[in-house]
Amino acid sequence: YYWPITQDAKRFVGGANTTWQVTNWLTAMGQAGMDVNNMLDQSIDPANVVTWINQSLINGSATQVRGQNMDYSAQGNLVATHPLPHWSDITTSTTIGGQYVNEQQHTTSASGTQLVPGTASLATASANKNIGESNQTVITVGGYVHEQLAWKDRVFITGGVRGDENSAFGSNFKLAYYPAISASWVLSEEPFFRDHFGNHDWLSSLRLRSAYGVSGQRPGFRQADTYLSGAAVAAPGATELTAVVVGGTGNANLKPEISTETEFGADLGLLSDRVSLTYTHYSKTTRDALI
DSSP: OOEEEEEEEEEEEEEHHHHHHEESEEEEEEEEEEEEEEEEEEEOTTOOOTTTTTTGGOOOOEEEEEEEEEEEEEEEEEEEEETTTEEEEEEEEEEEEEEEEEEEEEEEEEEOOOOOOOOOOOOOOOOOEEEEEEEEEEEEEEEEEEEEEEEETEEEEEEEEEEETTTSSSSOOOOEEEEEEEEEEEEESSSHHHHHTOTTSSSSSEEEEEEEEEEEEOOOOTOOEEEEEEEEEEEEEEEEEHHHHHHHOOOOOOOOOEEEEEEEEEEEETTTTTEEEEEEEEEEEEEEEOO
C-alpha cells in the first residue's frame, strides 16, 4: 500500500542595485527586489487499493493545494556627506529615503473522494468535493531620515525617524512613527588612551556605545477589517443557495505593536585585535501587543 504525498516548489529571487555619485558630497542609491515562490502540494489515496490498515479508504481520495507567495520591494535614498562649515573636524551625513514593500499570498485548494479506480486526478472524484481560495495582499509605504555627526572619526552621534503607512492598519490609524538615536565613542583613538596603552598590545581597541530606538510589528492581514465570507445555505427542495456571513468584525483602531529598546555596551580588541570581546546590555518594552 502506498499513499504518495508530493510537493513541488519553484522559486525565483532577484534584485538590482544602482548607485549614482551626483556630486562629490551627494550620492543617490536605489534597490529593487522580488521573491516569487510557487508551490504545489498533492496527496493521493488510490481507489481499490486496500490493505488491513486502510480498509475505510477503499473509495480513494485526492487533495491538491496550489500556493504562490510573492514579495516585491523597492527602496531609494539620497546620502549627503559634508564637513560642517568652520568645524572641519565634524562631518555630517544626512540620509533621506523611501521604501515600498508588497507582500502577497495566494492559495487555491481542492479535494474529493470516490475516485475512478486506476486514476489519480481530482477530475474523477464524485463525492465530497471541496474547493477553497485565499488571497492576501499587505502593502507598506515608508519614509525615513537619518542624520549622523562624526567627530574626528572617533565620536559618532546618529538620530533618525521613520514613518510607515500599512494597509493592515485600522482605518482610524494612519502613520506609525519610529524614532531612534545612538552614540558611540572610540576611546582607543584618543591621545590619552594611546599614552596609557600604546605600548601594551593586550588592550588594542575600545569602543563604548549606547542606543535608543522604537520599532513596530504590523497587524496581520484583515485583523483590522470587517468583512463577509461566502457560505452555502439549504433551501426547500434540497437545493443550496449562495449566501454571505460575517467573516470577521475587525478593529478600526488597530495599530502596530510597539517595542521600545535601550541598550549600551562595549567592544574590546585584545592582543593586537587577535581576540575580540563584545558586551551588550539592553532593556525592551512592548506595548499594544497583537494577539
